[in-house]
Amino acid sequence: MISKHYSPKDTESRWYQHWMDKNYFHSTPDDREPYSIVIPPPNVTGVLHMGHMLNNTIQDILIRKARLEGKNACWVPGTDHASIATEAKVVRMLREKGIRKADLTRDEFMEHAWGWKEKYGGIILEQLKRLGASCDWERTAFTMDETRYKAVIEVFVDLYRKGKLYRDYRMVNWDPEAQTVLSNEEVLYAEEKSSLYHVRYKIEGTADEWVTIATTRPETILGDTAVAVNPDDERYAHLQGKRVIVPKVNRSVPIVFDKYVDMEFGTGCLKITPAHDPNDYDIGKKHDLEVIDTLNDNGTLSEAAQFYVGEDRFKARKLIIKDLEEAGHIVKVEEHMHNVGRSERTSVVVEPKLSLQWYVDMQQLVEPSLGAVMEDTVEFFPKKFKNTFNYWMSNIRDWCISRQLWWGQRIPAWYYEEGVFVAETAEEALGLAKKETGNDNLTLDDLKQDEDVLDTWFSSWLWPISVFNGFETDEELKYYYPTSVLVTGWDIIFLWVARMIMSGYEWQGERPFDHVYFTGMVRDKQRRKMSKSLGNSPDALELIDRFGADGVRFGMLSSSPAGGDLLFDEKLCEEGRNFCNKIWNGLRLIKSFSLSEDTETPDGNIAASRWFESRLNQVLEELNSNFQEYRLSEALITIKRLIWDDFCSWYLEMIKPPYGESLDSATYEKTIEFFGKLMTILHPFMPFVTEEVWHLLEERNSGEDCIISSWPKGGSINKAIIKNIELSKDIVSKIRYLRAKNELSPKEALPLSIQKSETSSEFVNDKGISSIILKLANITDFSESATTPEGSTTFLSGTEKFFTQIDKEIDIEAERAKIEEELKRARGFLIGVQKKLENERFVQNAPAAVVEKEKQKLADGTARIKILEESLENLK
């Protein structure tokens, strides 16, 4: 006998292996319509977290659905080298072993890094397999493998030759822990509480005259080279031509007048540190001020600071406050909220710093990507992200792509004296150098390659092209590109999505994907973003162990509207697990039936299967539009309700033979067919349980697997039978309610009568419907009656009145009150309908069908009121 509970552990790995053995995930170009997705590559040494689970479940659903529809489905997996994050991990690992990065050569370090990658790389891909991801593993790519590395270098050179790449000395975002520059998009700003220090500077040549500035970063005072005030500020007009003494360092600096200074803020007097603030830098340039860089790359104070040299910037801050305090320079200290930028990867406070870096001239790449998105050539789901995209693209800033790291693609630029030579290889660069300098004696040793590597996103923006080896050959690209859909979180819309669209047009002259489906962020119940540092993220694999992959997939999806945040709750996975179990037990029930070849199919069973077929077709229609609009959670819920409510709770109960009897084989076959179709439509969402049940339903030939079965074609929908069954369900529920209210056991059979009306006989005479009611409500006899005998218990369903005999005292007062209540509501409702119909403008303007419906409501309402009034009369 099959066990009582569905056990995911026993089936999941078995079926995954089976699918792999059959090579179902692998795709090669053929005559079929392609359906392709490239995975957002997770960090190569990362582990699966909730965001990945959501994201990849959705991709798998879309891929599996496409496969069932007979398309050539190709889902390309891979990983990202994640230069900053991975390098930081390797550095930390080395430090623990007592090795300092600074003591290693570049090659030695890279050896360690590759070792680390070999050890931890790809774990995440194995975890995706546990989730059921049907990726084409033969295509697994890595942003730093040979093919992808080459593509990056080629693209860099190409951009440089086209004049879309340049090198410049600017104020950048510096991460003192990773010791690299960051792009604007890699800095996250958050309001943080800090102190605003009011510090007074003595005016030069006076005994006791001061100006007071306000700063949140007092340690930068050591790099001050001016104090600025607004030229319109009368408070400071007398300072024209004066100088002040910077405290601690006793440097004499000018007072400059600049409109930039906000008179309202603080004291209206601003200290200027050109080396450590972007605005100060601009002012410094304008007024020709000295630039004193007081910070080292690692965030400690440099020699130029003169004091606290070698101390960390935050330690130095504490020290200088104490010293200034003692010297009487601190006027006051205020609490202050302000925006602090932190590194996305290391979370340390970013320092503005001057340095020479490589940039992409984005202005030249904006078109035609912006238009493509605005005109839905690349369609966003949900649409609201078009705005966000438009704003960013329209105010685009150049992209800083160099990073002071080793783990990544080394910038293919070589320097000789003042010359910069960009080429794919050192030899080519040498050729260029010889040509430009006219010096034929130059050797490779004379050239010095750029020490930096490229931003990781500079390789991932090529992903939809590079995974198909698109920079070498267009064989596969022609077939799979543009890909069908990109599924990713909205948090990387700028970092990744926008740039991929730009690179797609730049190198393929074509969009990289037709659709972009933005998922929400997974948050915990307190709405906090799930993160490792908060420790609020459940262990993905443990969840799979507890609820099964199908259960977890259900949980991830059942409440995740596109672009909206998903508040993760284990309860949802539990619901998914229970759903698997429900399906499992539906199977057990069917398997427990004994069959009879020669039993005639009962009327109730014929009605039941006609009804269910129509319901199934109805749902198939709904699913089509759900999928088209990427309403995946709605699709899943719709399927769940079809299976749980319609199929298990009603259909199976309808056809279940009485104890000791057998099921007719015609109904059995129908039931197996329905069940199989249900498994196919659920398969994309919950692949394992559906495959298992699919095979237990009936003998299947080799290769007849659920994963490659075909998505059912819809059929006609019999509205009449759906309506009649709905009515029957209502009657059954009402009888069950009467039983519950009167404390009658469901086992006690009752008679049921319908009061004669225009339509009542039709109802009693429909053998299918009446036998279903008889069976499900445990009715002895269903008859039509001209009158309602005294003392019977009545209820209303639609516009029909029913009654039964319950051997129990009726509480007349309570009954009356209930009917009066209902009457009141029905009358109010009727008045509304009447008013509507009396309104000429309604009758004239509303569509005929709507008016017709209102008329029906009027007729039905009147009938109901009449029946209710009668019932009230009877109670007297």
Add this chain to the structure above:
RNA sequence: GGGUGAUUAGCUCAGUUGGUUUAGAGCGCAUGCUUGACAGGCAUGAGGUCACUGGUUCGAAUCCAGUAUCACCCACCA
């Protein structure tokens, strides 16, 4: 400062271009069930002025304007 979105049951959310008599679901809650598939289950029920104020319309949870609260994104405030 600029922008986007949200506000529907105790909680988390649906509500598909305005019209299905009574606005749905899951969880939670209440009552009763060891019902020959399932207690990871079954049956029944309670619970909502659709944030507020106006407007458009024959008709508004749905469209428009404003208000309030919240969330997020972007941007130079020392």
